[in-house]
Structures are given as C-alpha cells and as structure tokens.
Amino acid sequence: MQRMTARALLILLFTALPVSAMELGLEDCLRLSVENDREIKAAQAREEARGEEVSAARKNFLPELRMNASYTLLDRPPRVIIDADSFGPGFPTQDVNLYGDRRFRSASLVLEQPLYRGGALHQELERSQRLAAQSRYETKRRTELVRRDAEEFFLRTLNAQLQRESLDKALESQREQLRMLRERRNEGYAQEEDLLRRQSELAFAEAEAQRARIREKVAVDRLKNALYLDKSTTLSLREPRHYQRPKVTDDGTALTASTSRSDSLALEQQVLAADSEVRKARARLYPEISLFGQYTRQDDNNLDRDEVWSTGAVLEWTIFEWGKNLAEIRRAQAERLRLTHQRAAHTRGISDEVDELWGKVREKALLVDAWELKTRLNRTSLKRVRAEFNEGQSTLADVLAREAELLDAYYEYRREINELGVDLAYLRAALGSPLDAWLEEREILPLEEQPQPPAPTTMSLPPPIPAIPEPEIPPRAQAPLSLPASxxxxxxxxxxxxxxxxxxxxxxxxxxxxxxxxxxxxxxxxxxxxxxxxxxxxxxxxxxxxxxxxxxxxxxxxxxxxxxxxxxxxx
Known part of the structure; x- marks a missing residue:
C-alpha cells in the first residue's frame, strides 16, 4: 500500500510539472538555430580534422626516429670457415670453424631525414592547407544556410498563425451573420434559399479554418525541429514591428553576383587542392634521397658484436612500375578538370539565382505597397460604416462585412511582408554578403489606426459642443405580458x-x-x-x-x- 501511494505521488508530481514555454523573436530563432544545428557541428568537427592534417603534413619535413626489434630462429646456426695458411704460412695452422647461434635477437634505433622527394612533401602540405580552408568556408556556408532556413521557418509560422487568426475571425463573423439571418428568416424577411446559402458558406469556412489550424501546427513543428526543441515546448512568437525592403530607385540598377560567396571560395580551394594533388603525383617520378643513422643492439657471438652503429645516405628511384604513376597523374588531372567545370557552372548559377531573387524581392515590395493601400482603404471604409451605424444609416451586417474585408486585407499585407522577408533571406544567402546598402527599414502598419495625441498649443480652446440629448417620448405605463389566444x-x-x-x-x-x-x-x-x-x-x-x-x-x-x-x- 505504501509503494502504491509513493508511486501515485511520483506520477502526480511528474504530470503536474509545467510544460516548458519559450517566447522567441527572429534574432532568438537565428541564434538557437546556429547553436543547435548538428550539421554545423559536423562541419566544425571536419574543420578540426583538416587542421590536424595540416599539422601532420608540416611534420613530414622533420627527421623521423623509428625503433626496430626482431627475433629470428634459424634451422641451423650461421657458420664461417677460415682455411689454414689463409693469412700466411702456419697462420692459422689448421682450418677454423666459427659458429653463430640459432636464435638471434636485435633492437635498432633508426633516424631518417628526408632530403629530396621531388616536391611531394611541399605539395602535400599545400593540399592539406587548401582542404582546411575549404572546410572553413563550408562551415561558414552551412551557417548561412541554417540562418536562412530558420528565418524562413519563423516567417512561415507567423504566416500560418496569421491565416488561422484571420479565418477564425472571419468564421466568427459568418456565424454572427447566420444568426442574424435566422432571426430575419423567423420574422419572414429572409428566404430559405438565403439561409441554406449562408449555411453552406459557413461549412466551407469551418473546413478552411480547420485546415489553417493543421497548417499552423505543422509549421510550428518544423520550426521546433529546425531549432532542435522538444515537441512539448510551447512557442510564442514575437511579431516584428519593422521590415526591410528595397530602396526606391529608378536608375535600373541591379545586384551583381559576388565571387566571395562561401561555397564559391570553397570550390576554388578545392580546385587548388586538386592542382597540388597533380603535382604530388608527378613528384613520384623523381628519385627520393634521405640521410639515415642507425644504432643496433644485438646478441653477442663469435660472428657479431653486441653493439653496431651506421650512418649514410639512401637514394631510391622507381624505374618501372607498370605505368602506375602515370595512371595516378591522369586521375588527378581528370579530377582537377571536373572541379574546374563545376566551379564555372556554379558561378553562372549564382548569377541567375541572384537575378531571379532580386526580381522577386522587388515584386514583393510592390505587393506590400498595394496591400498597404488596400488596408488603409478598408480601414477608412470601416471607420465610415461604423459612424453610419451609430447614426442609424448602416446595419450591423455592414459593419461585420467591412471588418472581415479589413482583416483579409491586413492578413494579405502581413503575409506579403513575411514572404518578402523570406525572399530577402534567400537573397542574402545567394549573395553571401550584406544587403544593407540596398535596403531600407519601414514600420509595419497596425491593424487599427492609432489615435494621435493632441499637439500642445497656447491658443484658447472653443467651448465644448453640447451633447445632443436622446429624444424624449412621453412615458407610458408598462403593460404586463399578455398573450391572448385569439x-x-x-x-x-x-x-x-x-x-x-x-x-x-x-x-x-x-x-x-x-x-x-x-x-x-x-x-x-x-x-x-x-x-x-x-x-x-x-x-x-x-x-x-x-x-x-x-x-x-x-x-x-x-x-x-x-x-x-x-x-x-x-x-
């Protein structure tokens, strides 16, 4: 019983824990995406590995100290025979047999200093340096793409939320209109056909609102995945108050693709590394010269001493190896040619991408201006209809219809601003350089017109206009409710x-x-x-x-x- 009680308390404790919640702005989203992205961490690890390759290539120029140890068991010991009278009459007087041991052990220290490798060591160092620079540029490029994708997910999530809110408000307005139509139908001022038409429109609006809720959930989940957040985290997004747009210019200027983009620089370093690989393959056709020194400690016997040292120079030159070196040279040249063509095609692709995105950005800026004017128009129209409603010249249905039109226009206005932000994010990533010189910042238009505070003045104010009283109607006695049968x-x-x-x-x-x-x-x-x-x-x-x-x-x-x-x- 005590175990059951303790277990129930633990379950209650863990289920009562609050779900984590986060409020994110655009800059917070970009920071979290860069900090948590696994591809960036993988690129940083590869950059570190390439740095160690450069360090290893530098050490190839230094002398190398090796230790060799061996143990040999022979089927018979080594033997040396010195014939009699080999060194003179009677010396030695008879044949002498010298025997070694069947077991032979030795340990050696070898110090080798390369003198000439045909340039292979230098080319290996240059190749590793080029690859290290390539990995740095790839890490930078991956960071740019992660920021671009995070900004896109953030703005698309805002669009999904705006669409859901707009459809929910439109749905509320249609429900109110249906309620009013039902009352008019009961009073005999509306037809059954009008009621069915309004009900069908409401049904389609409910389906569209449900679809918008699903899209919002999918967009939020994608944003959480991009930021590597837990699924149970509740996100609250701060909408920006300003947006960036292209400056208004009539001189026909256009953006030009830059060669300083990170992936372009990475491809350039890869081509240079391929050049070093070609020269390294050619270096194998030349001889290799090294200095060496060796000290050996071995078993002492009649034939060998226990300590032996030696020094000298070694020249190695491969004369014939069935064309293996030539095949390696041709392979390196083909790889260099492939990378050269790839770099040229990539450069042309960047130019086309920048031109297309710059055109889309300018188009989206014009759409933002158009929807801003539409929003101002609907806001003015709603203000007029509300005034007419207060004066009895318009109906509540007219007010609801104008409110729905304003919400639709404002949603399109905000959606186009967010789409403009997405295109600008892609344009920054395509250029690989800042766009501040080409952009300007503007404030986002609010939904309702903000009241302007009165300007201070020293002039005397006119007396206030007296309020118009309600029309007085002679009161009558309130009659109780009586419903006669006839x-x-x-x-x-x-x-x-x-x-x-x-x-x-x-x-x-x-x-x-x-x-x-x-x-x-x-x-x-x-x-x-x-x-x-x-x-x-x-x-x-x-x-x-x-x-x-x-x-x-x-x-x-x-x-x-x-x-x-x-x-x-x-x-």
Whole structure:
C-alpha cells in the first residue's frame, strides 16, 4: 500500500510539472538555430580534422626516429670457415670453424631525414592547407544556410498563425451573420434559399479554418525541429514591428553576383587542392634521397658484436612500375578538370539565382505597397460604416462585412511582408554578403489606426459642443405580458400612436427575453408583445410623433445592437 501511494505521488508530481514555454523573436530563432544545428557541428568537427592534417603534413619535413626489434630462429646456426695458411704460412695452422647461434635477437634505433622527394612533401602540405580552408568556408556556408532556413521557418509560422487568426475571425463573423439571418428568416424577411446559402458558406469556412489550424501546427513543428526543441515546448512568437525592403530607385540598377560567396571560395580551394594533388603525383617520378643513422643492439657471438652503429645516405628511384604513376597523374588531372567545370557552372548559377531573387524581392515590395493601400482603404471604409451605424444609416451586417474585408486585407499585407522577408533571406544567402546598402527599414502598419495625441498649443480652446440629448417620448405605463389566444382580437387591441418593431419570433420565450432587454434599456417607454398569425412581435409602442420614432432608431441600434424599423402600416 505504501509503494502504491509513493508511486501515485511520483506520477502526480511528474504530470503536474509545467510544460516548458519559450517566447522567441527572429534574432532568438537565428541564434538557437546556429547553436543547435548538428550539421554545423559536423562541419566544425571536419574543420578540426583538416587542421590536424595540416599539422601532420608540416611534420613530414622533420627527421623521423623509428625503433626496430626482431627475433629470428634459424634451422641451423650461421657458420664461417677460415682455411689454414689463409693469412700466411702456419697462420692459422689448421682450418677454423666459427659458429653463430640459432636464435638471434636485435633492437635498432633508426633516424631518417628526408632530403629530396621531388616536391611531394611541399605539395602535400599545400593540399592539406587548401582542404582546411575549404572546410572553413563550408562551415561558414552551412551557417548561412541554417540562418536562412530558420528565418524562413519563423516567417512561415507567423504566416500560418496569421491565416488561422484571420479565418477564425472571419468564421466568427459568418456565424454572427447566420444568426442574424435566422432571426430575419423567423420574422419572414429572409428566404430559405438565403439561409441554406449562408449555411453552406459557413461549412466551407469551418473546413478552411480547420485546415489553417493543421497548417499552423505543422509549421510550428518544423520550426521546433529546425531549432532542435522538444515537441512539448510551447512557442510564442514575437511579431516584428519593422521590415526591410528595397530602396526606391529608378536608375535600373541591379545586384551583381559576388565571387566571395562561401561555397564559391570553397570550390576554388578545392580546385587548388586538386592542382597540388597533380603535382604530388608527378613528384613520384623523381628519385627520393634521405640521410639515415642507425644504432643496433644485438646478441653477442663469435660472428657479431653486441653493439653496431651506421650512418649514410639512401637514394631510391622507381624505374618501372607498370605505368602506375602515370595512371595516378591522369586521375588527378581528370579530377582537377571536373572541379574546374563545376566551379564555372556554379558561378553562372549564382548569377541567375541572384537575378531571379532580386526580381522577386522587388515584386514583393510592390505587393506590400498595394496591400498597404488596400488596408488603409478598408480601414477608412470601416471607420465610415461604423459612424453610419451609430447614426442609424448602416446595419450591423455592414459593419461585420467591412471588418472581415479589413482583416483579409491586413492578413494579405502581413503575409506579403513575411514572404518578402523570406525572399530577402534567400537573397542574402545567394549573395553571401550584406544587403544593407540596398535596403531600407519601414514600420509595419497596425491593424487599427492609432489615435494621435493632441499637439500642445497656447491658443484658447472653443467651448465644448453640447451633447445632443436622446429624444424624449412621453412615458407610458408598462403593460404586463399578455398573450391572448385569439390573434384577431390582438390585432384589434392596438395601442394608439406609432410603434417600432424590434423583432418577431415564433417562440414566446424569445420574445419575452427581447422585451426584458428592451424594457431595461428603455425604462421610460412602453414595450409590448403583439401576436399576429402565430408570430410574437416585440414593439416599442405609444410614440405620438413619427419623427420621434425615427430619431429613436439609432439609439436602439446602439443600446440593443439590433435594427428596429417602423412598420409601413403605421400612419
């Protein structure tokens, strides 16, 4: 029981731990991508290995000290015979047999200093240095590509979030419009065809909003993978307030491809390394000269001493090896030719890539300007419609439609800004050099127009304009809700004067709810429910003057957010 309790506590503790959350801006994203990218770490490890190859190539010029040890077992010992009288009469007097040992052990120290290798040592050092420089340029290029991809993932994730938010708000607007259409349908002012059309549009909008949520999740997961973050990490992206764009120039200037791009420099170093490999292969055709010194310690016997030293020079020259060296030279030359062609094609490809990206950047800048103007237009239109709505000249549906148009235009405006940032990231990577001299920075237009603070002035201000009071209508006694059984009798029991219809319902509970709202908003006015042909109509009745009734319409719209109207049957 105690084990079960402890285990339950541990499970509760670990499940109660909060999920890690991170707030990232663009610079944070770029920094994390460079710090965590495994390809960059692999390139740095290869750069370190190439540096050790350079160090090893330098040490080939220094003398080499080797130790040799051997143990030999012979089937018979070595033997030397000295004949009698070999050195003179009677010396030696008879044949002398000298024997060694069947077992022979020796240990030697050999010091060798290369003097001439046909230039092979120098070419090997130069080749390793070129390859080390190539690895450095490749690491730099990989860093540029990682920053480019991280910026692309960040901006595409922002686009996915903007699209999801835009579609969610549009979906909310369509749901509100469908609700209003259903009320108008119940009141008899809309057709069934209009209701079905609105329902079908809402269904497609819900499907599109669901697709946008899936795209946002995929974009966030890709960004996490690029930054090597855990899947459970909650990301909160800070949207930039400024963006970069090309400067407005009419002189027809264009970017030119630079030869200082990292991968171009890496290819150049690779070609130079291939040249060194060709010269190194040719060096094998020449002789090799070395100085050596040797000290040997071995078994002492009748034939050998226990200590032997020697020194001298060695010349080695391969005269015939079946064309192996020539084949190696041809292979190195073919590799150099391949890399030369590859470098030329890569240079031309860079020029075409830069021209294409520069054209796309300028095009995206024009689209940003177009959508900015569209956003300003929709913002102005929404401001006008809202003012008309407050004055009773527009409906709530008009306001919702203008808000949806503004959100769509603003989403396209922000999306084009982010796409412009993606193209600029690719252009920087294509050039391999900064673009600050060709770009300018601008502030991103906000969705709603920011109110400007009043400028300080010493002039005397005019007196404030008095507020226009609401039209006063003589109050009447609030009649209780009475729903007679006979609609004909209700039609004859009409309150004298003019009336404003607020809504019509088939359900009396809905009519009573609206009557309660209207009664709370207009306590001085008479709010009645009239039943005609099975429909319960909510009316503000007993208004003596028709002009007073018209003046009350914008007040109703502001307080109840519904559109009232004067029935045509009123006198």
């Amino acid at each position: 609609p004909v009798a209700m039609a004859h029991e009409r309150t004298p004067g003019h009336s404003i219809q607020l809504g019509a319902f088939t359900d009396p509970a809905n009519a009573q709810a609206l009557r309660n709202r209207a009664g709370a908003a207009f306590p001085k006015h008479q709010v009645d429910i009239t039943r005609i042909d099975g429909t319960y109509k909510v009316l503000i009745a007993g208004i003596e003057d028709r002009e007073q009734a018209r003046a009350l319409l914008p007040v109703i719209r502001r307080k109840l957010t519904i559109d009232g109207f004067l029935p045509r049957s009123d006198p």
